[in-house]
Structures are given as C-alpha cells and as structure tokens.
Amino acid sequence: MEERTLYTVTVFSENHVGLLNQITIIFNRRRLNIETLSVSPSAIQGIHKFTITVFSDRDTIEKVVKQIDKRVDILKAYFNVDEELVHQEIALYKVSTDQLLKSGSVEELIRKHNIRILEMTETCVVFEKTGHYAENQQLFKELSETIGVLQFIRSGRVAITKSKVERLSDMLSAIEKKMHKNHE
Amino acid sequence: MQSLIAEGVDTVFGYPGGQIMPTFDALYDYMDKINHILVRHEQGAVHAAQGYARVSGKVGVALLTSGPGATNAITGIADAMLDSTPLVVIAGQVPAASLGTDAFQETDLVGVTQPLTKWSFQIRKAEDIPWAVSRAFFIAQTGRPGPVVLDITKDAQNAETEFNYEKCKFIRSYFPTPDTDPATVKEAAEIINSAKKPLALLGQGITLGRAEKEVQAFLEKAQIPAAWTLLGLSALASDHPLNMGMLGMHGNLAPNLKTNECDVLIAIGMRFDDRVTGDLNTYAKQAKIIHFDIDPSEVGKNVKPTVGVLGNVKLTIPKVARLVHEANHNSWIAEFKPLYEREYKSVIKKETEPTDGEIRMGEVVKLISDATGNDAVMVTDVGQNQMVSARYFKFKRPNSFVTSGGLGTMGFGLPAAIGAKVGAPDRTVCMFAGDGGFQMTIQELGTILQSQIGVKMIVMNNNYLGMVRQWQELFFEERYSFTTMINPDFTAIGKAYGIESRQVKKREDLADAIQDMLKDDKPYLLVVEVEKQGMVYPMTPAGTAVTNVLLGDE
Known part of the structure; x- marks a missing residue:
C-alpha cells in the first residue's frame, strides 16, 4: 500500500x-476516517x-475529491498537502490552579x-493555545506529565491556501460570465 | 401536477398510499393529460419508469407513498444510478410537523437515497414545488443522467399556492457538461493517427448522448474496429462490418483478446467496469488509452488513460474525427475473423443451431431476433438469460436494449419491459427472463392485465438459478447449494391473468410458438423449457485477465 499522507480537503457548497x-x-464508502472537520460560512x-x-x-x-465535486450542490472541492497551506487549530486546556x-x-x-x-478561578485555569496539531499536542503532553490536565478540547483544522485569492471567487465570476453568454 | 405537465410529462408509473393521496387526488383531474399506469409493487413502478426512459430518451417518472412505498423503490433507484438512467421519483412524506417523530409510515427517504441518487430533496412547502420539480428534471436528464428523488410532505401537497413555473436551465453549483480542453482533442487525434492496431470500446454514453451517427462516422473514417459494453448494445448496428461484438465476462472472444493486443484503446462513454476489464493489473497495459466521458470522476477511476477527453461524446467525437486521417487497418481487422470463427465453432454454433439434445437458450433468442427482423426492443432480466440474450439478439437501431447492467437486479425484466412498451408502443418488446428472476416481480402480470400492455414475455425455464449454478459447477465443486427451483405452471399463472400463454418443450414446436406469439400486439407469455445445466460461454472468470477466456470445449 502507498504511503498515507495527511490531506486537507476543502469543499465549498450551497448552504442546504x-x-x-x-x-x-x-469518505465512508472508501473506509477513510475523517481526522478533523470544520464547517463555517465562507x-x-x-x-x-x-x-x-x-x-x-x-x-x-x-478520486474521492472528484466524487465530492460531482455532487449537485457542491460548488468546488479540492485537496492540498500541508506545504501548500497556512493552517491552524485551537485548543483549550483546563488545569488546576493549585497545581499550576x-x-x-x-x-x-x-x-x-x-x-x-x-x-481563572480559585480552583482552575483555562488556557487557550493556537497552533499546528503537533504544537497543541506537545503542550497537552507537557501539562499532562507535570501538573495534569482536567479537561482538554481541540478544534478541527482551519486552513487557507498560500495562493493570493480564494479560488472560488474566480470560479464564480467565470460561471456568471458563462451564464450571461448562454442567455445572450 | 401542473409542474409535471410543464415538464412535458405524459406518463407516470405509480402506486397510491396514505401520504401521497393528495397528489393522486389531483391526478384524478388530469387523467386526460397524464397516463398513469398502476403497478403492483413500487419496485415495479421504478423499473417500469427505467424501461420507459431507456427506450424513449425521456425522463421516467414514478409516484409513490412514504415509508414502505419509498423503501420498495430503493432497488430501482440504485439500479438507475449505476446505469445512468434519468428518473424522477416522487414520494409522499408525513406532514412536516410529524417529521422525526417516527410517525406512521415515516422513513428518512432523503437520508437513505443520498448515496443512490444524483439529487435527493425534501419539499416541505407548496411554494417550493415548482422550483424543486424543475430542478429535478434538469438534473435528471442533463450531463450524465441519473435518478432524482423528491420527498413531498403531505401538508405541502395539500397547501394551495400561486403557480409560477420557470424551467430550470442553470444551477451555479452544477456543471452537467464539463469543458473540453482543445489540447486533449489534439492529443487524442494524434494518438489515433499513429495507431496501427486501434480498438474502440462503445458504451452507453453514446446512446445517452444520441451520438450514434457521429461515432459511426468517426469509426468509418479511421476504420477502427469496435466492441460494445453490455449497456452499449445497439449503439451501432449489429451487422456493421466494424462491429466486433461484446466485451466482458461473457463477451466475444476476439474483442476481449484484442484488448490486450491493440496499440490504442479508445473508450467512448464507458466506465471500465470490472465485468469488462477483469484484472486491472493486466488490462491493456501495452496500449495507449484514450477515454471520452462526460463525467470527470470516471476518467482515471479504474483505468488511467493516456489522455482523457471530457465532454458529451456527441460533440467531442466529431472534434477528434475532424483531425483524424482516413486510414485502413485491414490486416488488423482481419485478425478478428479467425477468433470469431473459433468462437463460432466452439460456442455459437452449438448454442444457436443445435440439432439434438434439450432446447438451448441461444437458439430461442436467435429465432426470436430473426422472427422480429432484428428490429425489436429487447428487455432482459439478469443471469444466464441476460448474457445469452445480449450475445445473440441483433439490433438495427439504437435504444433497443434494456437491461440491468451495473446493479444486476433480478426481477428487473418484467416491469422494465412494461415501461419499455409504454415508451415505444409501436415497437415489438421482447422480454427474456429466467424462471428465477421472473418470479421476483411476477405480480406485475397484474399491471399487464389492467393496462393491456403488449409485452412478449419469454421465460427460459431450466428450473435452476442458472448463472449461480454455473459458478457452482465451475468454482464450487458442483455443490449446488440452493439453486434448484421447484416451479409452478407458469402458463396457468399467465392464463389466470388473462394472458395468452404457451409452453414449449420440443425444438420442433419452437418456431411455430414464436410465430403465434408475434401474430398480434397483445401480451403473450412463452415458457420454453430449456437445457437444465446449460452454461454461458465464453467466460472470463471474475478478477482474472481479459485474455483468460474459457470456451467450455477444452
């Protein structure tokens, strides 16, 4: 089997x-396990x-991205590797004030x-850290091994491509042009 | 109702029930404009709509109720998805206020059908009906066609609304036909011009795109031998000199062997299904591959092409044809002939012109094809009957073949044939089924009785689930686990439904029975007792190379 890489799939869709x-x-059909997922208005x-x-x-x-792209209500789907992206996750850690x-x-x-x-209260403190998965994980590990972590949660990844403009806007204007041409 | 009429719908296959009653009530007022065929089971409604769509080129429409009505339709919807058949399935749903409460006859139809449809949508407000219906028809028939489900709550059916219909022509998130990159057209033409041993594979994309003439002109210009996939049948006349027959597991010897000898493989509107390719690791490795398809997700899915030409083949093929030089590949084409002769001697002659022993399926199919002047619509069920019909029935014109290819749905034949006859009332429709599949939807004889649909039904009875039995003989040491069938007197059942029925046991009665069947346009059930342990050859065992063809005589 080929080497497995972490891919970031970005999907733009109608809000249905x-x-x-x-x-x-x-993803299910191909037995791919989603690591993180984040959904928001674009x-x-x-x-x-x-x-x-x-x-x-x-x-x-x-193949998966092509099949997502094919769905009627999906505007565009593409995938990137980490090097092509600026990406970030956020994590929250609750620790004991005493221990800290x-x-x-x-x-x-x-x-x-x-x-x-x-x-911050008499009993506990809540930290927030943003960073790459590995950085947030490193802090979790460090805290766990020293003062202990009472609660921990991390968000899914958010990412932006390193290229200048969001590609969807180009696509939308191209679609509009095409539509006007069809109606002329 | 008004929305359906606005889309030009004149035929609907359906079955009423609680949550679709308001729509059926409205239908009562439109019986002059819409011909509703009452089926006997919702699976039959969807298969009939499929048969209708496949021969008429129009969108098939099925109308059913919620819950069990909707779940009974799932098999047909999945079948239409795999075989790219344009359908709009309209189902009733419990009132919006009851959704999610496990109300009587509630199922999450949209949730269930999302992976099986091009689009699945729940309508909860009457004012959304025209919008959703127009969108449904647009999606079902544009690009690569497919099924669409509309799930309409009962309150949305009951509410009154201003009727304002605008035909859908554009959806910003949906690109039915991808742009064709001119560079790919040029590259494809160059590869074809350099070919010494080209082979074209013809798929259903040709009939769906109504591109039969364009493809034929292209093949003739460059003198490229061609073979069709199961669903590509009738895309080119059977007797065209460049037609080398069928691909795949039970296809013809020559095109399967030549797939691994050609230098350029030109796939036109087909999807390299595993029943065509066998083992992908040994498939056409020596050849440059050109893949013409309208669906970008098919290009490179199973076979990585040298070049993929996206777009409707009706447009892309002429573009390439213009750049292709006239050529002749006479010596290459001549290589197909001895292989055909070998297959004829080992298989075809024994199957279609036997002189002794029990009746063979192949001779039944050939006799009927001949008797109809090779101009009938053939509908098949699934299994040996399907493969033998596909091999020996001959075609003069397109849209003449209806079968369940991708899903392989036993029980498809009878209801699909009903739909095909409704969609092509002036043509003879012959339905071939085995004793197994015929009994899976046998209740649709009631539909034939009620609506007097002149389907010619040929049941080839071997009292076995023949294809499974064949695999048991070849691959499971003749352990015939649950493949024998004890069958009723089919002609008695046919007669009970008021259908003229006849059983044939002897070869000498066959021709006369066929003449009798074809004497008029009324429904007819012909039960032919065929060879019990017949085998369909050639056969390429699943997952092996396309060249690993068993002829059954070694």
Missing part, C-alpha cells in the same frame, strides 16, 4: 440541509466551507507556548 451527510458518505454569502483532514494515498484522495501555582514559573510556561489565559 443534508450536505454534510452527502460529503461524509463518500467569505462569500450563502456559501459554506468545509475543511476536512484525512489520511489517504494520493490516488484515493483524488506549585509548578514553578507560570510566566515561562506562557511565554514558551504562547498561551492565553481565558478564565
């Missing part, structure tokens, strides 16, 4: 009920953007990991 299901069943009104990460070989991901204070230099910890403190 049931689209997430239409997309995930295509820069263009009425269009939603899905960012999905998945381990796959190139041949399979190419006992651990030594809080300042050092915060500076080293670029942590923000969102909430």
Whole structure:
C-alpha cells in the first residue's frame, strides 16, 4: 500500500440541509476516517466551507475529491498537502490552579507556548493555545506529565491556501460570465 | 401536477398510499393529460419508469407513498444510478410537523437515497414545488443522467399556492457538461493517427448522448474496429462490418483478446467496469488509452488513460474525427475473423443451431431476433438469460436494449419491459427472463392485465438459478447449494391473468410458438423449457485477465 499522507480537503457548497451527510458518505464508502472537520460560512454569502483532514494515498484522495465535486450542490472541492497551506487549530486546556501555582514559573510556561489565559478561578485555569496539531499536542503532553490536565478540547483544522485569492471567487465570476453568454 | 405537465410529462408509473393521496387526488383531474399506469409493487413502478426512459430518451417518472412505498423503490433507484438512467421519483412524506417523530409510515427517504441518487430533496412547502420539480428534471436528464428523488410532505401537497413555473436551465453549483480542453482533442487525434492496431470500446454514453451517427462516422473514417459494453448494445448496428461484438465476462472472444493486443484503446462513454476489464493489473497495459466521458470522476477511476477527453461524446467525437486521417487497418481487422470463427465453432454454433439434445437458450433468442427482423426492443432480466440474450439478439437501431447492467437486479425484466412498451408502443418488446428472476416481480402480470400492455414475455425455464449454478459447477465443486427451483405452471399463472400463454418443450414446436406469439400486439407469455445445466460461454472468470477466456470445449 502507498504511503498515507495527511490531506486537507476543502469543499465549498450551497448552504442546504443534508450536505454534510452527502460529503461524509463518500469518505465512508472508501473506509477513510475523517481526522478533523470544520464547517463555517465562507467569505462569500450563502456559501459554506468545509475543511476536512484525512489520511489517504494520493490516488484515493483524488478520486474521492472528484466524487465530492460531482455532487449537485457542491460548488468546488479540492485537496492540498500541508506545504501548500497556512493552517491552524485551537485548543483549550483546563488545569488546576493549585497545581499550576506549585509548578514553578507560570510566566515561562506562557511565554514558551504562547498561551492565553481565558478564565481563572480559585480552583482552575483555562488556557487557550493556537497552533499546528503537533504544537497543541506537545503542550497537552507537557501539562499532562507535570501538573495534569482536567479537561482538554481541540478544534478541527482551519486552513487557507498560500495562493493570493480564494479560488472560488474566480470560479464564480467565470460561471456568471458563462451564464450571461448562454442567455445572450 | 401542473409542474409535471410543464415538464412535458405524459406518463407516470405509480402506486397510491396514505401520504401521497393528495397528489393522486389531483391526478384524478388530469387523467386526460397524464397516463398513469398502476403497478403492483413500487419496485415495479421504478423499473417500469427505467424501461420507459431507456427506450424513449425521456425522463421516467414514478409516484409513490412514504415509508414502505419509498423503501420498495430503493432497488430501482440504485439500479438507475449505476446505469445512468434519468428518473424522477416522487414520494409522499408525513406532514412536516410529524417529521422525526417516527410517525406512521415515516422513513428518512432523503437520508437513505443520498448515496443512490444524483439529487435527493425534501419539499416541505407548496411554494417550493415548482422550483424543486424543475430542478429535478434538469438534473435528471442533463450531463450524465441519473435518478432524482423528491420527498413531498403531505401538508405541502395539500397547501394551495400561486403557480409560477420557470424551467430550470442553470444551477451555479452544477456543471452537467464539463469543458473540453482543445489540447486533449489534439492529443487524442494524434494518438489515433499513429495507431496501427486501434480498438474502440462503445458504451452507453453514446446512446445517452444520441451520438450514434457521429461515432459511426468517426469509426468509418479511421476504420477502427469496435466492441460494445453490455449497456452499449445497439449503439451501432449489429451487422456493421466494424462491429466486433461484446466485451466482458461473457463477451466475444476476439474483442476481449484484442484488448490486450491493440496499440490504442479508445473508450467512448464507458466506465471500465470490472465485468469488462477483469484484472486491472493486466488490462491493456501495452496500449495507449484514450477515454471520452462526460463525467470527470470516471476518467482515471479504474483505468488511467493516456489522455482523457471530457465532454458529451456527441460533440467531442466529431472534434477528434475532424483531425483524424482516413486510414485502413485491414490486416488488423482481419485478425478478428479467425477468433470469431473459433468462437463460432466452439460456442455459437452449438448454442444457436443445435440439432439434438434439450432446447438451448441461444437458439430461442436467435429465432426470436430473426422472427422480429432484428428490429425489436429487447428487455432482459439478469443471469444466464441476460448474457445469452445480449450475445445473440441483433439490433438495427439504437435504444433497443434494456437491461440491468451495473446493479444486476433480478426481477428487473418484467416491469422494465412494461415501461419499455409504454415508451415505444409501436415497437415489438421482447422480454427474456429466467424462471428465477421472473418470479421476483411476477405480480406485475397484474399491471399487464389492467393496462393491456403488449409485452412478449419469454421465460427460459431450466428450473435452476442458472448463472449461480454455473459458478457452482465451475468454482464450487458442483455443490449446488440452493439453486434448484421447484416451479409452478407458469402458463396457468399467465392464463389466470388473462394472458395468452404457451409452453414449449420440443425444438420442433419452437418456431411455430414464436410465430403465434408475434401474430398480434397483445401480451403473450412463452415458457420454453430449456437445457437444465446449460452454461454461458465464453467466460472470463471474475478478477482474472481479459485474455483468460474459457470456451467450455477444452
């Protein structure tokens, strides 16, 4: 079997009920496990953007993306590898205030990991860290091994391509031109 | 109803029930404009709509109720998806307020059918009906056709709304026909011009694109021998000198062997199904491959082409043909002949012109094809009857063959033939089935009785599930696990439905029975008792190379 790489699949769709299901069943058929998933309105009104990460070989991901792209309500689907993207995840960590204070230099910890403190009570502190998966994971590991983590949650990946303009806007204007031509 | 009429629908196959009653009530007022055929089971409604669509080139419409009505339709919907048949299936649904409460006869039809349709949509408001119906018809028949499901809640059917119909011509997220890159056209033509031993593979994309003439002109200009896939049958006349027969597991010897000898393989509107390619690792490795298709997700899915030409083959083939030089490949074409002769001697002669032993399926098919002047519509069920029919029935014109290719649905034949006859009332429609598949949808004899649909039904009875039995003989050490059938007197059943029925056991009665069957345009059931342990040859065992052809005489 070919080497499996982490691919980021970006999907732009109309905002209709049931689209997430239409997309995930295509992964299901190929037994691909979705690592992370994030859905939000895109820069263009009425269009939603899905960012999905998945381990796959190139041949399979190419076919899967073509099959997603084929769905009627999908505007565009494409895939990238990490090098082509600026990507980020966010993670929240809840730790015990007592343990944190006992651990030594809080300042050092915060500076080293670029942590923000969102909430602090007598019993617990909530940290926020944004970064790549590995960075957020590293902090989780460090905290677990030292002061312990009471609660931990991370978001799915959000990503932006390194090329200048969001490709969808080009596509939409091309479609509009074509439509006008058809109606002339 | 008004929306359907606005789309030019004049025929609907359906079955009423609780949640679709308001629509059936409206239908009562439109009986002068819409011919509704009442079937006996919802699976039959969808298969009939498929048969109708395949011969008429129009969108087939099925109308059914929620819950069991809708789930009974699933087999047909899945079949239409795999075989790219344009359908609009309209199902009732519980009132919007009851959705998600496990109400009586509620199923999540949209959820269930999403992987099986081009588009599946729930209508909850009457004012959305015209929009959704126009979109459904646009999606079903444009690009690569396919089934669309509309799930209409009962309250949306009941509500009154201003009727404002605008035909859908454009959906911004849907590109039915991809742009053709001129560079691929040029590259394809160059490859074809350099070919010494080209072979063309003809698929259903040709009939769906109504591109039969364009493809024929292209083949003739460059003198390229061609073979068709199961669903490509009737895309070119059977007796055309460049027609080398059928591809695939039970296809003809010559085109299968030549697939691995040609230097350029030209696939036109076909999808390299595993029943055609066998083992992909040994498939046409020596050849440059050109793939013409309208669906970008098919290009490179199973076979990686040297060049893929996207677009409707009706447009792309003439573009390439213009750049292709006239050529002759006489010596290459001549190589097909000895292989045909070998197949004729080993298989075809024994199958179609036997002089002793039990009646063979092949001779039945050939006699009927001859008796109809090779101009009938053939509808088949699935199994040995299907493969033998596909091999020995001959065609003069397109849209003459209806079968369940991708899904391989036993029970498809009878209802699909009903739809085909409704879609082509002036043509003779012959339905070939085995004793197994015929009994899977035998209740549709009631539809024939009620609507007097002149289908000629030929049941080739061997009291076995023949194709499975054949595999058991070849690959399971003759362990015939549950493939014998104890059957009723089919002619008695036919007669009970008021259908003229006749059983034939002897070869000498066959021709007379066929004449009797074809004497008028009324429904007829011909039951032929055929060879019990017949085998369909040639056969390429599943998953092996296309050249690994068994002829059954070694």
